[in-house]
Amino acid sequence: MVADRDITSGKPELEQRRGVLVLAVLSQLRTAQYGYSLRQALAARDMAIEEGTLYPLLRRLEGQGLLASEWRIEDGPPRRYYRLSPEGEGLYARLTASWRGLVATMDKLLDEGDR
Numbered sequence: 529m530v531a532d533r534d535i536t537s538g539k540p541e542l543e544q545r546r547g548v549l550v551l552a553v554l555s556q557l558r559t560a561q562y563g564y565s566l567r568q569a570l571a572a573r574d575m576a577i578e579e580g581t582l583y584p585l586l587r588r589l590e591g592q593g594l595l596a597s598e599w600r601i602e603d604g605p606p607r608r609y610y611r612l613s614p615e616g617e618g619l620y621a622r623l624t625a626s627w628r629g630l631v632a633t634m635d636k637l638l639d640e641g642d643r
Contacts, residue, residue, distance in 0.1 A: 549577065551627055553585060554612060554620040557595060562607035586610055594619055 556569045570577050589595045594616035599606050
């Protein structure tokens, strides 16, 4: 069965991780960062992300008006710095509240299952 193969292939974990990447990225862009520094910040918190995933995500979020960016030259080549826009700050607050509610619900469900 295809569903059985998906479960054993690690696909559910990948889908779960994809679902939290937007929130993870938004959480780190409350202060301006460029792509590489953002990757380092996420990796330092055990949320490694590939360049091929991060940069398209940043462009998509900026296109949706959730991020603002600007080019800066500081001790090296020009870098595009991203930060939350006012709309991004609002989404970050809503997603954070939603995440915390989901975690509380899942904790209850998982605790019940452990009994």
